[in-house]
Amino acid sequence: RIRHYKWEVKYEYKSPDCFKKLVITTNGKTPGPTILAQRGDTVVVELKNSLLTENVAIHWHGIRQIGTPWSDGTEGVTQCPILPGDTFKYQFVVERPGTYLYHAHYGMQREAGLYGSIRVALPEGESEPFLYDYDRSIILNDWYHKSTYEHAVGLSSNPFVWVGEPQSLLIQGKGRFNCSSIATPTLEPAVCNTTSPDCSPYAVTVVPGKTYRLRIASLTALSALSFQIEGHNLTVVEADGHYVEPFVVKNLFIYSGETYSVLIKADQDPSRNYWMTTNIVSRNATTTNTLNVTTTTAPGLAFLNYYPNHPRRSPPTVPPAGPAWNDVQPRLNQSLAIKAHRDFIHTPPQSPDRVIVFLNTQNKINGNTRWSVNNVSFTLPHTPYLIALQQNLTDAFDQTPPPEGYDFVNYDIYKKANNSNATTSDGIYRLQFNTTVDIILQNANTMTPNNSETHPWHLHGHDFWVLGYGKGKFDINNDPKKYNLVNPIMKNTVPVHPYGWTALRFRADNPGVWAFHCHIESHFYMGMGVVFAEGINRLGNLPSSIMGCGETKGVTHRP
Numbered sequence: 067r068i069r070h071y072k073w074e075v076k077y078e079y080k081s082p083d084c085f086k087k088l089v090i091t092t093n094g095k096t097p098g099p100t101i102l103a104q105r106g107d108t109v110v111v112e113l114k115n116s117l118l119t120e121n122v123a124i125h126w127h128g129i130r131q132i133g134t135p136w137s138d139g140t141e142g143v144t145q146c147p148i149l150p151g152d153t154f155k156y157q158f159v160v161e162r163p164g165t166y167l168y169h170a171h172y173g174m175q176r177e178a179g180l181y182g183s184i185r186v187a188l189p190e191g192e193s194e195p196f197l198y199d200y201d202r203s204i205i206l207n208d209w210y211h212k213s214t215y216e217h218a219v220g221l222s223s224n225p226f227v228w229v230g231e232p233q234s235l236l237i238q239g240k241g242r243f244n245c246s247s248i249a250t251p252t253l254e255p256a257v258c259n260t261t262s263p264d265c266s267p268y269a270v271t272v273v274p275g276k277t278y279r280l281r282i283a284s285l286t287a288l289s290a291l292s293f294q295i296e297g298h299n300l301t302v303v304e305a306d307g308h309y310v311e312p313f314v315v316k317n318l319f320i321y322s323g324e325t326y327s328v329l330i331k332a333d334q335d336p337s338r339n340y341w342m343t344t345n346i347v348s349r350n351a352t353t354t355n356t357l358n359v360t361t362t363t364a365p366g367l368a369f370l371n372y373y374p375n376h377p378r379r380s381p382p383t384v385p386p387a388g389p390a391w392n393d394v395q396p397r398l399n400q401s402l403a404i405k406a407h408r409d410f411i412h413t414p415p416q417s418p419d420r421v422i423v424f425l426n427t428q429n430k431i432n433g434n435t436r437w438s439v440n441n442v443s444f445t446l447p448h449t450p451y452l453i454a455l456q457q458n459l460t461d462a463f464d465q466t467p468p469p470e471g472y473d474f475v476n477y478d479i480y481k482k483a484n485n486s487n488a489t490t491s492d493g494i495y496r497l498q499f500n501t502t503v504d505i506i507l508q509n510a511n512t513m514t515p516n517n518s519e520t521h522p523w524h525l526h527g528h529d530f531w532v533l534g535y536g537k538g539k540f541d542i543n544n545d546p547k548k549y550n551l552v553n554p555i556m557k558n559t560v561p562v563h564p565y566g567w568t569a570l571r572f573r574a575d576n577p578g579v580w581a582f583h584c585h586i587e588s589h590f591y592m593g594m595g596v597v598f599a600e601g602i603n604r605l606g607n608l609p610s611s612i613m614g615c616g617e618t619k620g621v622t623h624r625p
């Protein structure tokens with residue numbers, strides 16, 4: 067079946083957390099419309115760019131784009147940007163059931179509100195390995211009051227201007243900023259209005275006794291989150307479109323780009339509502355600036371509404387505070403707990419053909435703060451790789467391949483990074499088609515002493531097996547012996563924890579060019595990513611709609 071959507075993206079004034087600003091809407095909404103499809107369907111989205119003065123591109127996060135690499139929606143990698151006024155047609159097959167996302171992949175537009183859910187159901191007659199009565203999708207996000215453009219300019223400026231902690235957390239597009247914390251609130255009553263319908267708390271209504279599948283996804287710009295529902299356990303059953311051997315948590319840690327399904331049973335006192343909350347972990351959301359003014363990100367607050375209580379009726383309790391932001395161990399424990407469901411194990415190849423280690427560091431390059439992988443900070447080329455490679459446009463990007471590792475012996479991952487030898491490059495990793503590739507993500511200290519951050523890495527075009535996580539420096543001789551080669555989960559986004567490492571394995575079996583990057587919006591913008599290319603000679607003609615920028619101006623292909 068074909069699922070046809072016609073979307074228009076534009077800027078509109080909205081108040082998702084009660085503070086009015088310009089947001090990017092899809093058909094008038096943020097989050098945008100949910101794509102509902104069944105396994106095997108073809109999704110067609112005709113996207114009209116009505117942003118007036120900005121380009122756009124949309125990535126279909128978790129969809130592998132088998133046979134349609136030009137529909138991946140990654141500006142600079144798989145297509146030229148869609149110009150203001152233009153309409154672009156994305157077309158792809160959703161070949162696996164599960165919970166996926168879509169979002170902007172041009173500059174840092176995702177954080178302006180251009181995102182939504184994709185829900186792929188099983189075909190009629192097939193059933194999931196767990197039971198539930200109803201299904202709901204919830205996107206978690208963080209939210210800033212400055213525009214994406216101000217953020218991008220600040221990050222590219224010298225002196226560097228960091229985006230800082232978000233003003234609030236959103237649950238399904240709704241949050242609650244404390245308007246009275248604005249310096250002169252009476253001067254700006256129209257700007258921050260707690261009675262705006264845009265920011266009335268999101269409510270999930272449940273019928274007592276029923277079981278709900280909540281599809282929880284995070285598309286935060288920066289924050290790692292803990293999600294919890296007061297008084298209710300969460301049973302994790304799906305991660306990034308793969309069934310999980312079920313396990314129970316009180317709170318779910320979720321990183322930008324991840325999706326989970328959890329089951330909850332409405333089995334508590336039905337005479338009241340309950341808090342559904344998000345809190346920031348891994349970063350201190352309370353910041354004190356140079357003027358000694360302290361600000362804290364407003365937590366995400368929504369209601370689990372027991373029918374027939376009113377959906378706006380506040381729970382009689384105070385919202386749960388969430389776990390300590392700086393406690394890494396529970397987060398590592400959750401990562402280690404996620405295994406493939408016993409009836410849905412995809413056994414990984416037992417050994418790799420190639421192993422690449424990616425050291426993640428923060429750097430200064432020409433006075434700018436950047437992020438690097440093996441001391442190379444990624445820059446997007448003006449000519450998309452997919453076209454450059456298929457057309458053999460060798461001037462379009464740096465032909466020198468980036469490094470396969472770093473100085474394993476001498477580099478101290480616990481020391482403040484100086485990395486004076488870091489460079490920028492748009493070079494790429496070329497993978498032999500149909501080979502098995504291992505990636506080790508190695509975390510390290512940032513340029514702040516005693517600080518290492520969490521980075522969620524997202525791979526386009528593939529799912530990978532998560533073979534292991536560890537603390538400290540990865541030991542190439544011994545750590546691979548501890549890999550889980552029996553029942554590893556497959557995912558498309560995975561965290562590397564502070565001062566830790568994460569090991570992944572994937573098959574380079576999808577002809578195309580694929581980004582692999584930190585899903586923190588500002589970090590990818592600051593160079594924290596790489597690009598893989600495989601099987602380019604297997605691609606036929608490319609659609610002409612992806613062309614028109616850089617060196618592709620003269621190239622013509624099938625319409």
Ligand SMILES: O=C1O[C@H]([C@@H](O)CO)C(O)=C1O
Pocket residue numbers: 228428435512513514519589592
């Ligand atoms: O990329 C980042 O920059 C800041 C800080 O390190 C420099 O201001 C921060 O917290 C990041 O994650």
